[in-house]
Amino acid sequence: GAGVSQTPSNKVTEKGKYVELRCDPISGHTALYWYRQSLGQGPEFLIYFQGTGAADDSGLPNDRFFAVRPEGSVSTLKIQRTERGDSAVYLCASSRNDRGDTEAFFGQGTRLTVV
């Protein structure tokens, strides 16, 4: 596609439920990043993939959070036993590589609300 696509754009779930957030990166981009943005804050790093493997998952807050990218393209962020504190906008970005000097292209995010 032309840009990074995230689905759904909005998700409301009940506390304790399981959710999956999907990210379709720009075709050919090998690096994929997940960030979380709370109101009034900058994006907070969660995890990034280089190809199919998680190159750095140090930002995942706890073991309720997990992400996969099985074929090196689409990625899914999975949150188990959701809590109200998980409410935020989850951003996905992709870039041609993970050299660090390459622009990351961001999706519009998924707004997760846990009630």
Next chain:
Amino acid sequence: AQSVTQLGSHVSVSEGALVLLRCNYSSSVPPYLFWYVQYPNQGLQLLLKYTTGATLVKGINGFEAEFKKSETSFHLTKPSAHMSDAAEYFCAVSRWGNQFYFGTGTSLTVIP
């Protein structure tokens, strides 16, 4: 370790006035530096970046930033603010094989 500090969570300027948004970074190695803009209900969009070479970097929409290693700064400027510049601005730092670290953002208001 890397981090980014943006001084001033809210900045207001009059239309036509100079825009100055401040960003300081800390990094153990020479970093790559970025400014992103986020308009309401939109994704983050790259304004400009510094990787190597000329320290004064020009970006889109008339914005520019200067990398000053001695001051560990990468402030964003625009000579004349336009109403359409009202948005949230984020400074970010990265380096080879690493993720992006973002500042907490500066909300720019342009007063007519």
